[in-house]
Amino acid sequence: MRVLAARTADTVTFHAVELFKQATALQRRGIDIISLGVGEPDFTAAPQVIQAMQLAAQSGKSGYSPPAGLPELREAIAEFYTKQLGAKVDPHRVIVTSGASGALLLAAMALVNPGDEVLMPDPCYPPNRNFVGAAGGTTKLIPTTIANRFQLSDTDIEQHWGPATRGVLIASPSNPTGTSIPREALARLIKQVHARNGFVMMDEIYLSLSYDGVRQSALALDDNLIILNSFSKYFNMTGWRLGWMIVPTHMVEPIEKMAASLAICAPTLAQHGAIACFDPEALAIFEQRREAFRQRRDYLVPALKALNIDVPVTPDGAFYVYGDISAHSPDSSAFSAALLNGARVAAVAGLDFGPAHAANTMRFAYTTGLERLQEAIHRLKVFLG
Structure with a gap:
């Protein structure tokens, strides 16, 4: 063997x-x-979502979808960002994936070369390091502080950015801390990374489960970000394995090609159900x-x-x-x-x-x-x- x-x-x-x-x-x-x-x-899952999935199955809509996802779902996600999360998004930039894990894998494969380093906060969600590793990269965990709400800061970027560093992956709100990066601090961090020609992967899986203040996507601060999100948490669809990413326009075609090769498409019946997530009820x-x-x-x-x-x-x-x-x-x-x-x-x-x-x-x-x-x-x- x-x-x-x-x-x-x-x-x-x-x-x-x-x-x-x-x-x-x-x-x-x-x-x-x-x-x-x-x-x-x-x-x-909400009753409307289950009913939509059942109807799609009964109607024979269980074949492959386009690699980037059903157009109706991409449009619904973009509209959700515009109406609920304070950021205008072109549906063309939305890629539907097999969970946020699928989105993170595609992002890592598109952005990380062997030997590249990605900065992450300590603490952070442990599997994130595995996706960077799958692309041949390494992760540098940066200890965080209570003063910074267990999140990275622009000062951390200045101090820890090295010759092999290519970008940063952060989550706001975070798993395991449940804390978010204040808007002004996030803007400073993004500016520091982009000044070094690096990428920012922003995990917004828990953004809609924010309790204090305005729920606003990081895209409202800067359009040149890679956003990762999921139907698992706010939409209560963990086992449906459905997520999405929002990428800059120049990344759409390469991501679509990789998505077609790695997964063909996200689960189609789950996509049909997910469209109903955005119904007012x-x-x-x-x-x-x-x-x-x-x-x-x-x-x-x-x-x-x-x-x-x-x-x-x-x-x-x-x-x-x-x-x-x-x-x-x-x-x-x-x-x-x-x-x-x-x-x-x-x-x-x-x-x-x-x-x-x-x-x-x-x-x-x-x-x-x-x-x-x-x-x-x-x-x-x-x-x-």
Whole structure:
């Protein structure tokens, strides 16, 4: 048997997978586990979306779509940006992909050459590094600070940009912190990167799940960005595997060619369903769910603080709280295991998101109902004494 390619060993492991395996094993034994670990909404696709997909299937619309996606869906996404996210977008620049992961893979393949370096914040979503690696590049994780809301700054770009650096990948709001980059700070960061002829890949997967202030795409600041987004989080369609990217005009044709070669197209039935996401009735449902997430955040943050789990930066988006557990343990991985086995609560240790804050942080996801969150806090209170 042939030896496996070196990239299989270089792939960043998501340690939370082992936590979820252990939690599942306990649940199979009849033990009730409250998961604050999974970054997946507890809501499912809106009824309008399901009905649209069913109608498409019944009508035989299950063949390949164009590689860039159904024109009607691209137009709907562009209109959503114009009306909801404060940025005028030409539908031609929208590429529909197999999840945001598909968008990130295409972006990395289009922009990163072997040996190139991409800057990312520490902490950040771990699989992002794997997409850069798949293109032959490397990732440089830059430790972030509470003062900068666990986000990169223009000063970070100045200090860490090297001869091999080609660009930056940032998320706002972020996984795992739930924090956004203030508008003025983001503008300064983009300016620094573009002054070095670099690219900015902007993960806006959680942008529509922002709770404080105006929801506005980074495209409102600068048109020369690569935007990554998804139907998974705000639109509650995780298993449908559908996302999109918005790219500068000169990148459209190369991205389309790669999309046709790598995936042919995103799932067509999912695309037909997704068009219904932008119906007013469906958008009203998503907004009600966003409000439910806001209420959960407003409960969980002070509840964790009352348990001496500090939340140094209040999250303004996504559905995560990034907590400091150093008052209870010097080892977040051991503390995560203790919570699972002692309190029957699953939460993710900071190790997954980068080494800078790994030992003393954990990610708590409020992707379960308010009553279950309250029960989780009760269990933690009893466990921690």
